[in-house]
Amino acid sequence: MATVRASVRGALLLLLAVARVAEVAGGLAPGSAGALCCNHSKDNQMCRDVCEQIFSSKSESRLKHLLQRAPDYCPETMVEIWNCMNSSVPGVFKKSDGWVGLGCCELAIALECRQACKQNISLSSWFTLSMFSYPFSAPKASSKNDISKICRKEYENALFSCISRNEMGSVCCSYAGHHTNCREYCQAIFRTDSSPGPSQIKAVENYCASISPQLIHCVNNYTQSYPMRNPTDSLYCCDRAEDHACQTACKRILMSKKTEMEIVDGLIEGCKTQPLPQDPLWQCFLESSQSVHPGVTVHPPPSTGLDGAKLHCCSKANTSTCRELCTKLYSMSWGNTQSWQEFDRFCEYNPVEVSMLTCLADVREPCQLGCRNLTYCTNFNNRPTELFRSCNAQSDQGAMNDMKLWERGSIKMPFISIPVLDIKKCQPEMWKAVACSLQIKPCHSKSRGSIICKSDCVEILKKCGDQNRFPEDHTAESICELLSPTDDLENCIPLDTYLRPSTLGNIVEEVTHPCNPNPCPANELCEVNRKGCPSGDPCFPYSCVQGCKLGEASDFIVRQGTLIQVPSSAGEVGCYKICSCGQSGLLENCMEMHCIDLQKSCIVGGKRKSHGTSFKVDCNVCSCFAGSLVCSTRLCLSEHSAEDDRRAFTGLPCNCADQFVPVCGQNGRTYPSACIARCVGLQDHQFEFGSCISKDPCHPNPCQKTQRCVPRPQVCLTTVDKFGCSQYECVPRQLACDQVRDPVCDTDHVEHNNLCTLYQRGKSLSYQGPCQPFCRATEPVCGHNGETYSSVCAAYSERVAIDYYGPCQAVGVLSEYSSVAECAAVRCPSLPATGCKAVTPPGACCPLCAGMLRVLFDKEKLDTIAKVTNKKPITVLEILQKIRMHVSVPQCDVFGYFSIESEIVILIVPVDHYPKALQIEACNKEAEKIESLINSDSPTLAAHVPLSALIISQVQVSSSLPAAGVRARPPCRSGCLLLLSLGLALHLLWTHN
Structure with missing residues (x-):
C-alpha cells in the first residue's frame, strides 16, 4: 500500500470533508461491505468517519481524494481495515498521485532520470524496508518501472538520498x-x-x-x-x-547542558x-x-560574521558597552554565556538603545503591510494598510498561550514580574489586545516601534494589577515607565485600535500582499510579480528567487546576483565590505571599502552636529555624514521676506528665471535652462542646448565596425569626470539571436522577441516591453523629469511617471512661494481617484495621487562604491529598481527622477485605472515605510548597494479626503485622462525595468 505523506493542508481538507459526512445521502447499510470494514476502526473515530465516507462516496474524484488522505487517519498498523478495504474498494492500494519522492526530482542530474522521476515512477524495488519490522509489505514496482534502471545511483546520490529519506519518513510517520x-x-x-x-x-x-x-x-x-x-x-x-527571557535561557542551557534530556x-x-x-x-x-552525513558539503563560515545584518545594527548603539557586546555576539564567533546575559541586562531593554534595538527588530521581523487569517487575534485581521512585524499563525498561537499563562496571576518579564488579578474577569478583551499586540507586533511606518502606549498600560494595571503584590517601590506608573515610556502616537500602539474588528470588510481585496505571509522556501526570496503572465497564461502573483544569507546564523536573505554591503567581520564601527551574492548561495568576492569615521561631527551655526543627525537650515534639509554636511539646494523665502524679494522670487535654483530653454548635462539630466545647469555646478563645457532625449548618442557612431551602437539613456549620480555617463552601449553584431523572451517594441509598433532580434531586422527601438495598443500612435508626453517622450510607454520603460500630455514646455513648482506662470498654459489631467489630496512633485506642473520621497544621498560614497565594484556609473534607474523591490503591494509601483535641486524624487503611485482610497493609502504607507528605513539607516535597505548611500528622506503623502474627485486645473481632452489611467496600468503587463 502506498503511504501518503501527511500535510496540514490535506488534513484540513479532510476535516472539512468529515464535518460534512452527514450530507452523504443514505449512509452505510448495516451488514454491507463498507459497514463491515469500518467496524474494524471502532476504536478510532476519525478513521471510522473517513472509512464511511469512502464507502458512501458516489464521485470518482471524491473517492480518489479520500483514498489519498485515508492513511493520515487510518495508520498502516490497522491491518484489518486495510485488508478489508483492499478487497472491497478497487484502487485502494494503487500508488497515490502524491508520491513522496516527487519533490526530489529536481535533484536529478541526468535529464532522462529527471523525466522518469517526474512521471512518478516508483523506487520501491530499490528501496528495501528490511531494516524495519512492519506488519505489512511495501508495494513492489515491476522491473520496467524501476527508477534505478534509468537513474544510475553512482551519479544520482542526491536524488536517491532524498527519495530514500522521504519514503522512510512516510512509512515511519504514518x-x-x-x-x-x-x-x-x-x-x-x-x-x-x-x-x-x-x-x-x-x-x-x-x-x-x-x-x-x-x-x-x-x-x-x-x-x-x-x-x-x-x-x-x-x-x-x-x-x-x-521572548527575550527565553532567548537568554536558551543560550545558557545550550552552553552548559550536555545531554538532550x-x-x-x-x-x-x-x-x-x-x-x-x-x-x-x-x-x-x-x-x-x-x-554531518557523508557526502554532504558543509560550507565554511562566511567572511561576513555570524550575522552581517545584525552586525550592521551594532554601530547604532549609544553606549560603548552595548556596542562592544553586540559586536561580540554577531561577529565571527558566538559570545559566551556571560556576554548574552550582559547584553540582555544592559542593552535589550535600555531606552537609550532604541535605535539599535529597532534595527535588530527590522532584521528579525521587518514591518510588513497587511494582516489576515488569524484565528485568535481576529481584531487584527482585514488591515491591509497597517504595518505588522509578525502577523502569522505562530504569533497568533503565542498570544493565546500568553493569555493562558497570565491567567495564573502573574506576567513574567525579563526584569520584572507583574502580579495581576483574574484577567478572565478583569478587562479580558483589553488583556487579549495586549497579548496580541505583543505577539503580532503592529508597527508605525515612521518609528517602526511596537510598544503599547503608556496611558493604556497605566489604565489596565490600575484596574487589573494586583497592586498589593507589586514589587517593592513600584506602582502602575513606574512599571509602565519601564515597559511603555511614551504616549506619542508615532512611537506607540494605542490598544483602542484593536479592541474591535476592522471596519473595512470585503474591500480589503483591493490591496493584496503576495509575499506576506512568505510563500517561499527558507533559502529563497519572495518578489512581487509585476510583469504579469506571458500570453495570458496563469501564474503566481509572486516569484521565489534564489538568495544568500548574510552569515551562518542569519535569516536575512538577499537576491542572487546582487551587490551587498556588510560590516567587516571583526565589527569595527564604520568599516564595510561589498560582496556579491553568488550562484552557490554564499556571499563571495568581498572587497574592503575605506572605513568611515563616524565620530566626526559637523559645525553648523556654531553648533556641533554628530554623524547621522538631520536638521533644517532655513527651508533646506541637511544631514551630517562622517563630518561632511549634505543639504538640499532649495532656494528659500520666508513669510517675513520683503515685498521686493517676493516679487523677484522664482523658487528656482539661484533664483533663475522661470524660462524653459532646456539644456542637456553630461550627467544625462535635462535642465530647464543654462542658468539652472550652472547653478547646480555644471561648467559651460559640461552641457549643451537641447534636451538629452533629443540627442542621438550613436551619431556619429562611437562603436567599432563589429559592434552596434544602442542608445541607453541614463542619469548618473556619480562624478562624471571619474566614471563617465555614456548614453549608449556598444553590443556585438550577432549573426543569430538567442530565443530568450524579453519583448521590445519598435518605432513601427511591431513587437520583437528581444532587442537582438529587433536590430537584426534593421528596426529602431521605441520602448522596452510588449507593444501596447495605447501607444500605437506617437503622442508626446512630458515626464516629471522635464523630458519629452514619444509615448507613455517610452516614459514608463525609463521608470518616469507622466506630468502632462504634450511636449514639455514649462518648469514647474518648487516652492509654495514660487510662481507658476508658465504652468498656467499646461492643461493637467483630471485626478482619477476619489478621496485624495494630491501632491505636486518638485519641478512638475500637475499634482497626482502618490506617496512622494525627496532623498539626499552621499555622492562621495557612491563614487567609492563605483570605484570598488565595476567602475561604472551609478544611475537613478538603479536606485529606483532597488527601492521597487521593497514595495510589497502590487497595486503600487515606483517611479522617479533626479530633481534640479539635486535630490532623488521617488514616487510610489497607484497603478489601477481609477485607484480606490484604500490603494492610495497603501501607497502612502509604503512611502512612509521607505522613508523610515532610509532615515534610520536600516540594513533592510542599507545592505543593498547602492542604497547604502541614501542619507535622509522627506516624505509627503496624498492624504485621504472624504470628498469625491479633485481637479487641479480645467481638464484637457480625453487623452489626458487616458494618459494617466491607462498608462499607470501598463506596468502590470510589461514592466521590464
Missing part, C-alpha cells in the same frame, strides 16, 4: 495516525538532508512514545547512523525565541512553554541541524 503534533515532529526528522538533532529526537519521543512504539522504533533505526552534534551548534536558534527539559522550564512545531524556536531546532 504510525502517528491522526495525532498532528506527533506527525509534525516525526516529519521534521526526515524533512531535510541534515542530521537529526537531540532536541528533534527527544521531541518525537515526548509526543509519540505513548501513541506508537513502532514509530519510535522506526525513527530510532533511521537516526542511529548519525553522530551526535555539539549543542552549541544550535546557539543561533535561540534568537528565534519571541537536560537540554529539552531546561528549554521547557526556561521558556515556560511546551515544544510546538509552529514555535520559531522549536522549529529552528527541528529543521536546521548542520549536516
Whole structure:
C-alpha cells in the first residue's frame, strides 16, 4: 500500500470533508461491505468517519481524494481495515498521485532520470524496508518501472538520498495516525538532508512514545547512523525565541547542558512553554541541524560574521558597552554565556538603545503591510494598510498561550514580574489586545516601534494589577515607565485600535500582499510579480528567487546576483565590505571599502552636529555624514521676506528665471535652462542646448565596425569626470539571436522577441516591453523629469511617471512661494481617484495621487562604491529598481527622477485605472515605510548597494479626503485622462525595468 505523506493542508481538507459526512445521502447499510470494514476502526473515530465516507462516496474524484488522505487517519498498523478495504474498494492500494519522492526530482542530474522521476515512477524495488519490522509489505514496482534502471545511483546520490529519506519518513510517520503534533515532529526528522538533532529526537519521543512504539522504533533505526552534534551548534536558534527571557535561557542551557534530556527539559522550564512545531524556536531546532552525513558539503563560515545584518545594527548603539557586546555576539564567533546575559541586562531593554534595538527588530521581523487569517487575534485581521512585524499563525498561537499563562496571576518579564488579578474577569478583551499586540507586533511606518502606549498600560494595571503584590517601590506608573515610556502616537500602539474588528470588510481585496505571509522556501526570496503572465497564461502573483544569507546564523536573505554591503567581520564601527551574492548561495568576492569615521561631527551655526543627525537650515534639509554636511539646494523665502524679494522670487535654483530653454548635462539630466545647469555646478563645457532625449548618442557612431551602437539613456549620480555617463552601449553584431523572451517594441509598433532580434531586422527601438495598443500612435508626453517622450510607454520603460500630455514646455513648482506662470498654459489631467489630496512633485506642473520621497544621498560614497565594484556609473534607474523591490503591494509601483535641486524624487503611485482610497493609502504607507528605513539607516535597505548611500528622506503623502474627485486645473481632452489611467496600468503587463 502506498503511504501518503501527511500535510496540514490535506488534513484540513479532510476535516472539512468529515464535518460534512452527514450530507452523504443514505449512509452505510448495516451488514454491507463498507459497514463491515469500518467496524474494524471502532476504536478510532476519525478513521471510522473517513472509512464511511469512502464507502458512501458516489464521485470518482471524491473517492480518489479520500483514498489519498485515508492513511493520515487510518495508520498502516490497522491491518484489518486495510485488508478489508483492499478487497472491497478497487484502487485502494494503487500508488497515490502524491508520491513522496516527487519533490526530489529536481535533484536529478541526468535529464532522462529527471523525466522518469517526474512521471512518478516508483523506487520501491530499490528501496528495501528490511531494516524495519512492519506488519505489512511495501508495494513492489515491476522491473520496467524501476527508477534505478534509468537513474544510475553512482551519479544520482542526491536524488536517491532524498527519495530514500522521504519514503522512510512516510512509512515511519504514518504510525502517528491522526495525532498532528506527533506527525509534525516525526516529519521534521526526515524533512531535510541534515542530521537529526537531540532536541528533534527527544521531541518525537515526548509526543509519540505513548501513541506508537513502532514509530519510535522506526525513527530510532533511521537516526542511529548519525553522530551526535555539539549543542552549541544550535546557539543561533535561540534568537528565534519571541521572548527575550527565553532567548537568554536558551543560550545558557545550550552552553552548559550536555545531554538532550537536560537540554529539552531546561528549554521547557526556561521558556515556560511546551515544544510546538509552529514555535520559531522549536522549529529552528527541528529543521536546521548542520549536516554531518557523508557526502554532504558543509560550507565554511562566511567572511561576513555570524550575522552581517545584525552586525550592521551594532554601530547604532549609544553606549560603548552595548556596542562592544553586540559586536561580540554577531561577529565571527558566538559570545559566551556571560556576554548574552550582559547584553540582555544592559542593552535589550535600555531606552537609550532604541535605535539599535529597532534595527535588530527590522532584521528579525521587518514591518510588513497587511494582516489576515488569524484565528485568535481576529481584531487584527482585514488591515491591509497597517504595518505588522509578525502577523502569522505562530504569533497568533503565542498570544493565546500568553493569555493562558497570565491567567495564573502573574506576567513574567525579563526584569520584572507583574502580579495581576483574574484577567478572565478583569478587562479580558483589553488583556487579549495586549497579548496580541505583543505577539503580532503592529508597527508605525515612521518609528517602526511596537510598544503599547503608556496611558493604556497605566489604565489596565490600575484596574487589573494586583497592586498589593507589586514589587517593592513600584506602582502602575513606574512599571509602565519601564515597559511603555511614551504616549506619542508615532512611537506607540494605542490598544483602542484593536479592541474591535476592522471596519473595512470585503474591500480589503483591493490591496493584496503576495509575499506576506512568505510563500517561499527558507533559502529563497519572495518578489512581487509585476510583469504579469506571458500570453495570458496563469501564474503566481509572486516569484521565489534564489538568495544568500548574510552569515551562518542569519535569516536575512538577499537576491542572487546582487551587490551587498556588510560590516567587516571583526565589527569595527564604520568599516564595510561589498560582496556579491553568488550562484552557490554564499556571499563571495568581498572587497574592503575605506572605513568611515563616524565620530566626526559637523559645525553648523556654531553648533556641533554628530554623524547621522538631520536638521533644517532655513527651508533646506541637511544631514551630517562622517563630518561632511549634505543639504538640499532649495532656494528659500520666508513669510517675513520683503515685498521686493517676493516679487523677484522664482523658487528656482539661484533664483533663475522661470524660462524653459532646456539644456542637456553630461550627467544625462535635462535642465530647464543654462542658468539652472550652472547653478547646480555644471561648467559651460559640461552641457549643451537641447534636451538629452533629443540627442542621438550613436551619431556619429562611437562603436567599432563589429559592434552596434544602442542608445541607453541614463542619469548618473556619480562624478562624471571619474566614471563617465555614456548614453549608449556598444553590443556585438550577432549573426543569430538567442530565443530568450524579453519583448521590445519598435518605432513601427511591431513587437520583437528581444532587442537582438529587433536590430537584426534593421528596426529602431521605441520602448522596452510588449507593444501596447495605447501607444500605437506617437503622442508626446512630458515626464516629471522635464523630458519629452514619444509615448507613455517610452516614459514608463525609463521608470518616469507622466506630468502632462504634450511636449514639455514649462518648469514647474518648487516652492509654495514660487510662481507658476508658465504652468498656467499646461492643461493637467483630471485626478482619477476619489478621496485624495494630491501632491505636486518638485519641478512638475500637475499634482497626482502618490506617496512622494525627496532623498539626499552621499555622492562621495557612491563614487567609492563605483570605484570598488565595476567602475561604472551609478544611475537613478538603479536606485529606483532597488527601492521597487521593497514595495510589497502590487497595486503600487515606483517611479522617479533626479530633481534640479539635486535630490532623488521617488514616487510610489497607484497603478489601477481609477485607484480606490484604500490603494492610495497603501501607497502612502509604503512611502512612509521607505522613508523610515532610509532615515534610520536600516540594513533592510542599507545592505543593498547602492542604497547604502541614501542619507535622509522627506516624505509627503496624498492624504485621504472624504470628498469625491479633485481637479487641479480645467481638464484637457480625453487623452489626458487616458494618459494617466491607462498608462499607470501598463506596468502590470510589461514592466521590464
